[in-house]
Amino acid sequence: MSGASLTGSPSVARPAAGPLTGPHALSTPRLLLALLRPRRRPLAVALALSAVESVPALLSGLLVAAAVDHGFLAERPGVGLAFLGLLAAVMSLKAVATRVMLPVLAEVVEPLRDDLVRAVVTATVTRAATGAEPPDTAAVNRLTAQVETLRNLVSALLRSSRQLGVSLIAALVGLLALSPPAAAIAVGPMLLALAVFAWLLRTLTNRQRALILADERLTAEVTPILAGIRDVAACGAHDQARATVDAAVSAQVAATMSMAWAGIGRRLIVTLGVHLPLLVLLIAARPLVDGGHLSAGEVIGAVTYLATGLDPALRMLVNSVGGWGVALAVSLRRIAESITVPASSPSTGRTPVRPLGYALHAERLTFGYAPEATPVVRDLDLTIPERAHLAVVGPSGAGKSTLSMLLTGLLTPAGGRILLGGLALEETPEHRLRTAIALVPQEAYVFTGTVRENLAYLTRAHLSGGEAWGTDARLRAAATAVGALPLVERLGGLDALIEEPSSLSAGERQLIALARVHASPARIVVLDEATCHLDPAAEQRAEEAFAERDGTLIVIAHRISSAMRAQRVLLMDGSTTITGTHPELLTRSPLYADLVGHWRGDARLMRTACRPARHANEERTMP
Incomplete structure (x- = not known):
């Protein structure tokens, strides 16, 4: 999204692009290298340990052949057992190397997931914040399923590829050292199997990519339907919703079946590359032995190499590269596409255009939530001078919250335009717009972190007269102004950690959001029922703190007191709007008078019916 700083959402400031993000998608090899480059030391240690692990694969056939030819067939069983004992020692050495290997690989794999999550979040938030693309609902799929898949795939490949390359x-x-004739029998089918496997990889890759895209589509299609299930029921759109979900599920099932069929071909590779030469060797063993080309021990040693060396190595190649490797390549490619961020506009050498002041002006502003729907806001002309204090009132559904989203740039008008300091919102540099305007919604956003981090969230990187906005003194002053300092002290001060934001009440979260915006450099503050969970006295204190603050205050009112404190009041009623002071609107607008009477009547009823058991913050709001 573009526009105002929104305290109800973490995507306020555009994140800086990291080493994995940029305006151009990284290729799969470059992304993998970028992920692994910072871990060169543990990778080098893993390579050295892999060499130790490959010693049994190198010596097994030679030691078995020596044990047979120079030991048991030579009637020297002690010598034969000694060779086998040496083989057992070599296998023990491999086990030790494998045990040492696991924590080394963890140093590579675990930080990799953090880097990927950071890159996906940065790119997704940046694209949404710049308005270059609509919010990516499939990003959660990449952030959870695909990133975790990549982490597991890299872990599996690092565990297996060491043995795959070195052991093979x-x-x-x-x-070859044992018997060139036996090696000749094995090498031909092995090369043929590798050629067939290379041809099969392209099919596997294409089908794996189709499966990932089908998973993303399923997430993107089903998530909004589940979130709006009540609207689906209310509109009688069951059949349409079912058809949409069925189509996405069917596509995902078809992609899964297609991938499974392609995977069957991998099994034939092992048969061609290992089982066929093993069969040929066993059939040709007697003629080769009788002709003096092979000894009995060399036959057994060659079988050992094929059965315990080449067979598991080729199986590992087919399963890891053909399964994990393909999935890794496709997932990396998809992640690489998703972590691109919009390129910065090229510099024209001209001084950037900036607003002249902070007055807001709406010209024939129109907005509807669908092209065929009745506009919520229609042909609205409105001027809000700098440092004004405006209250917006009206019945439910009159468009008050919609107007707040339009004025802050979080919604794009269907017609008309909004000017900030004489400059259209869409022409205002993004960072200036978000710095200048802050919206505090009804549902306040508090994240896990210290109290200081929550209060200073909108003050980072902003300076004024050489003094940082996010100093502890400024944060405490803001908390004091809006009445949040007792809450800060009760939590344990600015250094206190908020581990579970949900443990705070709705009113406490609103106080933190109010203090956050009060401490920010925003010159225009929009409170969209941002004090609805506070009692009237606390609401008055917060609104007066913002009214006394340097800047413009716009309050979406839910109590008569908010309208009475404002300099001017905007009454919205569908297609009609009226502005004026509170006394003026009482005489000019029967609707406003009715709303005021409703407010006051509800307040009297609440005080009469609920005294003294209930708190004043349970006062009913305007319809």
Whole structure:
């Protein structure tokens, strides 16, 4: 979204692009290198340990052949057992290296997930904040499923690829050193199997990508339907919603089945590359032994290399590269596409246009939530001078909250325009617009962190006269002004940690949001029922604090007292609007008089019916 600083959402300031984000999508190899480059040291240690783990693959066939030829067949069982004992020692060394390997790999894998989450969040929030794209509802799928998948895939590949490359090479070298004829039997089918596998990878990659896109589409289609299930029921849109979900689910099922069928071909690779040469070797063993080309021990050693070296290595190649590797490549490509951020506009060498002051002016402002729907705001002309104090009132559904979103740039008008300091909102530099205007919604946003971090959230990176906005003195002054200082002290001061924001009451969260905006550099503050959970005395204190603050205050009123404190009042009633002071509107507008009487009547009823058991903050609001 673009426009105002919104305390109800964490996406206020545009995040700086990190090493993984930028205006151009990284290629899959470059993204993988960018993720692994900071972990060169643990990767080097893992490579060294992999070399130790490959020793059994290199020596197993040689030691078994020596045990047979020079030990058991030579009637020297002690020598044969000694060779087998050496093989057992080598296997024990591999086990030790594997045990040491696990924490080393953790140093690579665990930080990788943090980097990916940071990159996805940065890019998603940036695109939404700039308005370059609508909010990405599938980002949650990438943030949870795909990022976790990438973390698991990298972990699995790092655990297996060490043995995949090193052990496969070691087994082939050992087989060649043992017997060139046996190696010749194995190498031909192995190369053919690898060629077939390389051809199959493209199909696997395309189908894996189709599966990921189907998962994203399912998330993007179903999430808004589930969130608006009551609206679906109210509008009788059951069939349309069911058809949308069915189509997304069917596409996901079809992609899953297609991927499963492609995976069957991987099993044939192992048969072609290992089982076929093993069968040929066993059939040709007797003629080769009788002809003096192989000894019995060399036959057994060659079988050992094929069965315990090449077979698991090729299986690992097919399963890890053909399964995990394909999924990793496709997921990395999708993540790389999703972490691109809009390119900065090229500099023209001209001085950036900036508003002249902070007066707001709406010209024939019109907005509707659908092209065919009746506009909520229609042809509204409104001027709000700098440092004005305006209250907006009207019946429910009159468009008051919609107007607040339009004035802060969080909604784009269907017609007309809004000027800030003589400059249209869409032409105002984004960072200036968000710095100048702050909206405090009814549902205040408080995040897990210290009290200081919550209060200083909108003050970071802003300076005024050389003094930082986010100093402790300024934060305490803001909390005192809006009446939040007792809450701050009760929580334990600015350094106190808010571990569970939900443990705070709605009114306490509103006080934190009010103090946050009061401490900010915003020159225009819009309170959209931002004090509805406070009692009248606390509401008055907060509104007066903002009225005394340097800047403009716009209050979406839900009590008569808010309208009475304002310099001017805007009455909204669908297609008609009237502005004036509180006394003027009482005489000019029967609707306003009715609303005031309703407010006052409700307040009297509440005081009469609820005294003394209930608190004043339960006073009913305007309809």
